[in-house]
Amino acid sequence: MELSAILQRTRSICVLTGAGISAESGVPTFRSVDGLWNKFRPEQLANFGAFIRDPKLVWEWYNYRRKILETVNPNPGHIAIARMEEMVHDFTLATQNVDNLHRRAGNKRVLELHGNITQSHCIDCGTRDDRPDCSDENKTPRCKSCGGLIRPAVVWFGEMLPQDVFEEAKRAAQRCDLFLSVGTSALVYPAASLPMAAKQAGAYTVEINIERTEQSGMFDETLLGRAGEILPLIADSIQLNKGVKA
Ligand code: BJW
Numbered sequence: 001m002e003l004s005a006i007l008q009r010t011r012s013i014c015v016l017t018g019a020g021i022s023a024e025s026g027v028p029t030f031r032s033v034d035g036l037w038n039k040f041r042p043e044q045l046a047n048f049g050a051f052i053r054d055p056k057l058v059w060e061w062y063n064y065r066r067k068i069l070e071t072v073n074p075n076p077g078h079i080a081i082a083r084m085e086e087m088v089h090d091f092t093l094a095t096q097n098v099d100n101l102h103r104r105a106g107n108k109r110v111l112e113l114h115g116n117i118t119q120s121h122c123i124d125c126g127t128r129d130d131r132p133d134c135s136d137e138n139k140t141p142r143c144k145s146c147g148g149l150i151r152p153a154v155v156w157f158g159e160m161l162p163q164d165v166f167e168e169a170k171r172a173a174q175r176c177d178l179f180l181s182v183g184t185s186a187l188v189y190p191a192a193s194l195p196m197a198a199k200q201a202g203a204y205t206v207e208i209n210i211e212r213t214e215q216s217g218m219f220d221e222t223l224l225g226r227a228g229e230i231l232p233l234i235a236d237s238i239q240l241n242k243g244v245k246a
């Protein structure tokens, strides 16, 4: 069975995205070799121990990334996924990205598996502070209530994903008839377990990436190419096949 045939009858789609879908917007991926911060592996910065040891370094990384996000926009890949949500009755988007670009593209329901970089909170009392004071580069932002360290509201290595959000993504993966894994190296668990959960439950699984990944052999199809070019074609095909909500 090929994707084109599946698209003629699909009623339920689950999409998992990773950093690759935002690459065409100008957001650096985690595991590309170029870039200012790629001398660090994500495991070195994206963990609580690193934050406690050197909160200034970790905040520099997040502030650098927050700044990039102020200058970028959703690309045709994000927009195609927003169109899919409009057209497909049972549609779920789970993203590993923290960049808010899916919502900005128009997706109304986004399962953010790894949190959201625009939010932050105190590590001691939990008070939310989405606009922490980062004006002094030599000081790390502190909680206005208790003086504790403020951290980005993202999921670091060794931390649990929001369980209700992950469970909802897993249920959607196990229920869908088409699962799309887009722009992820598929190295980080438990998000990387979703394609297999979908396959084991009988879904047709498709990977979209500019290169093969460790998981490629598991998918029914791997489409090699840019998400911003392939996803609009898939959305067009759904539209043509009258997958429009009644
Ligand atoms: C394009 C493209 C274009 C480019 N078009 N494609 C051993 C086995 C299994 C699990 C573990 C293990 N040892 C440890 C673990 C657990 C660990 C883990 O998975 N580690 C692995 C590295 C082995 N996972 C965790 O710790 C998770 N929590 C957990 O398991 O809780 C239970 C637990 C609790 C306590 C103790 C132990 C367990 C939490 C994981 C959190 C990950 N967090 C980060 C940072 C988020 C915040 C932030 O943004 O700063 O999430 S790390 C980073 O990686 C980020 C990403 O969401 C995530 C995935 O990266 P992604 O999106 O795949 O990006 P890249 O860069 O890797 O890939 C981009 C891809 O795009 C590439 O393939 C390109 O080719 C492609 N591409 N341009 C299409 N135009």
Ligand code: ZN
Pocket: 122, 123, 124, 125, 126, 127, 143, 144, 145, 146, 147, 148
């Ligand atoms: Zn506090």
